Amino acid sequence: xxxxxxxxLEQGLLYCFMVLGVYITFRVLDFPDLTVDGSxxxxxxxxxxMISGGQSPWTATLAGVAAGLCAGFVTGIxxxxxxxxxxxxxxxxxxAKLLAGILTMTGLYTVNLRVMGKSNTPLLGLDGVFEQIExxxxxxxxxxxxxxxxxxxxxxxxxxxxWFLRTEFGLCLRATGDNEQMIRAMGTNTAFTRIVGxxxxxxxxxxxxxxxxxQQGFADVGMGIGTIVAGLAGVIMGxxxxxxRSVSWVLFSVIGGSIVYRLLIAVxxxxxxxxxxxxxxxxxxxxxALSIPTVRKKVVRx
Amino acid sequence: MSRPASLELQAVRKVFFPGTANEVVAxxxxxxxxxxxxxxxxxxxxxxxxxxxxxxxxxxxxxxxGCVLLDGVDVTRQREFQRSRLIGRVFQDPTAGTAPSMTIExxxxxxxxxxxxxxxxxxxxxxxREFMRTHLEPLGMGLEHRLKAQVNKLSGGQRQAMSxxxxxxxxxxxxxxxxxxxxxxxxxxxxxMDLTAKMVSERGLTTLMVTHNMELALRYxxxxxxxxxxxxxxxxxxxxxxxxxxxxxxxxxxxxxxxxFAVDRLLLE
Numbered sequence: 001x002x003x004x005x006x007x008x009l010e011q012g013l014l015y016c017f018m019v020l021g022v023y024i025t026f027r028v029l030d031f032p033d034l035t036v037d038g039s040x041x042x043x044x045x046x047x048x049x050m051i052s053g054g055q056s057p058w059t060a061t062l063a064g065v066a067a068g069l070c071a072g073f074v075t076g077i078x079x080x081x082x083x084x085x086x087x088x089x090x091x092x093x094x095x096a097k098l099l100a101g102i103l104t105m106t107g108l109y110t111v112n113l114r115v116m117g118k119s120n121t122p123l124l125g126l127d128g129v130f131e132q133i134e135x136x137x138x139x140x141x142x143x144x145x146x147x148x149x150x151x152x153x154x155x156x157x158x159x160x161x162x163w164f165l166r167t168e169f170g171l172c173l174r175a176t177g178d179n180e181q182m183i184r185a186m187g188t189n190t191a192f193t194r195i196v197g198x199x200x201x202x203x204x205x206x207x208x209x210x211x212x213x214x215q216q217g218f219a220d221v222g223m224g225i226g227t228i229v230a231g232l233a234g235v236i237m238g239x240x241x242x243x244x245r246s247v248s249w250v251l252f253s254v255i256g257g258s259i260v261y262r263l264l265i266a267v268x269x270x271x272x273x274x275x276x277x278x279x280x281x282x283x284x285x286x287x288x289a290l291s292i293p294t295v296r297k298k299v300v301r302x
Numbered sequence: 303m304s305r306p307a308s309l310e311l312q313a314v315r316k317v318f319f320p321g322t323a324n325e326v327v328a329x330x331x332x333x334x335x336x337x338x339x340x341x342x343x344x345x346x347x348x349x350x351x352x353x354x355x356x357x358x359x360x361x362x363x364x365x366x367x368g369c370v371l372l373d374g375v376d377v378t379r380q381r382e383f384q385r386s387r388l389i390g391r392v393f394q395d396p397t398a399g400t401a402p403s404m405t406i407e408x409x410x411x412x413x414x415x416x417x418x419x420x421x422x423x424x425x426x427x428x429x430x431r432e433f434m435r436t437h438l439e440p441l442g443m444g445l446e447h448r449l450k451a452q453v454n455k456l457s458g459g460q461r462q463a464m465s466x467x468x469x470x471x472x473x474x475x476x477x478x479x480x481x482x483x484x485x486x487x488x489x490x491x492x493x494x495m496d497l498t499a500k501m502v503s504e505r506g507l508t509t510l511m512v513t514h515n516m517e518l519a520l521r522y523x524x525x526x527x528x529x530x531x532x533x534x535x536x537x538x539x540x541x542x543x544x545x546x547x548x549x550x551x552x553x554x555x556x557x558x559x560x561x562x563f564a565v566d567r568l569l570l571e
Contacts, residue, residue: 168420171404171412178401185360185399186468187387187416 006143008266012259013150014211015230017157019238019258020251021204022231027250028165029197030177031079032094034101034228036205038108039071041224043206045112048121048219057129061210068206069199075104076195112221119221121213128214146215157204158251164200165247173197174247205231226279229286234258236289306508307373307388307475309336309359314368316351316358316532328354330532332368336525339506343519345551346529352512355529356478359510361385372475387416390469390507392462392482399465402454406445406464409453410434413468437467441497459490463497470501477502479511483518495522516548528555 018040025033043064050060079100083093113119130141130149139145164170175183176193184190205227213219238257244250264285265278273281316329328351336342346352358365361382369378377385392399400409411425414433431449438446441463445456453461462482470477479498483491499522502509513519519526526543528536528551535558538546 163424164422166424166426167422168411168415168425169422171408171425172415172420174404174408175401175412178403179398182399182401183412184383185386185389185391186412187383188420189383 004266004270005263006147008263009147009259010150010215010262011266012262013147013154013255014215015208015234015262016154016255016258017204017211018208018227019231019234019254019261020157020161021201021208022228023235023238023251023254024161024197024201024204026232026235028174028177029194029201031097031194031198032101033072033075033198033201034098035071035075035104035108035198035202036101036227036231037224038105038112039068039202039205039224040209040212040227041112041219041221042071042108042115043068043209044213044219044223045115045121045209045221046206047210048123048213049115049117051123051126051128051214052121057127057132057214061129061207061214064210065203065207068209069203071104071108071206072197072199072202073195074107075100075202076191076198078103079194079198080191109221116219116221120218122218123214124217128217129211130214154255157207158255162248162251169193169196226282229279229282230261233282233286233289234261236286237261240289240292305473305475306338306506308338309476309508309510310334310369310371310374311359312369312371314358314370315366316354316363317366320366327532329358329365332532332534334527334534336508336510339508340525341502341507341509341523342511342525342527343523344510344512344527344529345514345516345519350529351532352529353480354532356391356480356510356512359476360389360391360478388475390471390474390477392465392469392477392479394481394484396458396461396465396485399468400453400461403452405450405452406438406456407431407434407449409464409468410437410471413471416472437471440500441467457490459486459494462486462490462494466494466498466501470505470507473505473507475508477507477509479509481512481514484514498522516551520546520548520551528558530555530558 018036022033022036025031025036046067047057047060047064050063051057055063079096082096082100127135130146133149134141141149165174172183172188173193173196175186176188176190176197180190183193209219209224212223234257235254236257237260238253238255239250241260242249242253242256244253268278268281269275311332311334314329314332315327318324318326318328330351332355344352344355357363359370361370361377361380361384365378369376371377372388377388401412407426407430411430414430415425434449435446443460443463445460445464453464456464466482482498483494486494495518498511501507509523511523520543524540524543526536526538527534536554
């Protein structure tokens, strides 16, 4: 039982940065960004390749995050270029957002293979950031110790995002997703705010990739498949279970959602569900969660 | 702070879908000079080009030919967000001028930074809150006590008052009002119109107000312009305007347009 809880918490906290990134694109920017399926393994690939190349794991992790930032920039720039040719209708604009993410994600598959030189980079016997923390403080980075360290990092990242979204630039970024026409009329270049927002979101996603690679001891080109769905599951569960009374609060909700989602996965695995069936299970979960408001409305009408 | 500016349009043409079967000449050679601080009302039937005129001044889309000058500076080639630093706009839809899921104080903070690049300072500070309260109080809607309320919890009139406040916050060079009271119920519309007149006169804003309502057009503003088929067909100054009644205006429209006058919302309001 405790094993289920600790592994669920561990995974939930490792993936909460990705879920925060998905929250920023989907909810704050109103941009369904599919880049994340590529930027998560990008963070992992860059970090793993640099560590196995003899670099410090701290530098490697930072480089992984920076790579994710650039991936987000690319999606933002592609959206700007694609959007220029569109009719400007809401549907066309939505299409441009989806397509921009898909293009970057597809391109990143090749980039990730190139970065690693193969489809999988093992980190056996090499120090990652967790091993370095072990050496520094003399405590084993596993179980509850690891969880406490990850909670500390999650809280720091949460407060940095919280602060950022309340700065002047952060307000413009939120307004870009909330009422783009109005914020443009206020003199904000929404193409720029969107590019920056996408960059930050994908940097967070890549952070998860970098940490997961070091924690599980390898980076794999296929580890990003389904990231967007898992991210959405975390965001929606967080909002439904813990509420969204303010931006500051919803950031905690989303972290909670990530943990609940991974706990569910851990329990499912324990109940004997094959790991290969998890993606379908997640997809079904997201469909159910997304349809709750519609179903509720229909029921009320009847 | 910018300051009210003069506006000049020189032979502005705007053609939508040029060269196709759907070609529409929305503006057909507009020449217009508005001196600093003038309040102009613009009327015309549906499709006469009133809204296109405002959108063209705001830079929402490029002109087909002609120039737009603010204080003598050609801004025709400037992009919308660049020009927006100088132009305040309020739209017909009360939800258009504010960010719905953000709070009152966050929305106002955005309007404070219209003219400069937004940085990494906190958007809402206690000093700014004080400033916001002093600006919200004259609206008489009690919004100064609800700074942390989400804007989507406000009524249409309250949201439109917010939009107006945000559009005029940094004394825009030009204020563009696009039927900004048309979607409100009559009592609220009157309140917003009074607020508008007060803000415009207090700050001496150069203002263009598009309206369907002839009575509003006659009562407010120092100058009245009537548009028809993408042209300015009537341009009246304050003295001519004062002597006019709605019925005179309709007669004039018949004469100028030279065709049957569609009985639309103009007459109903």
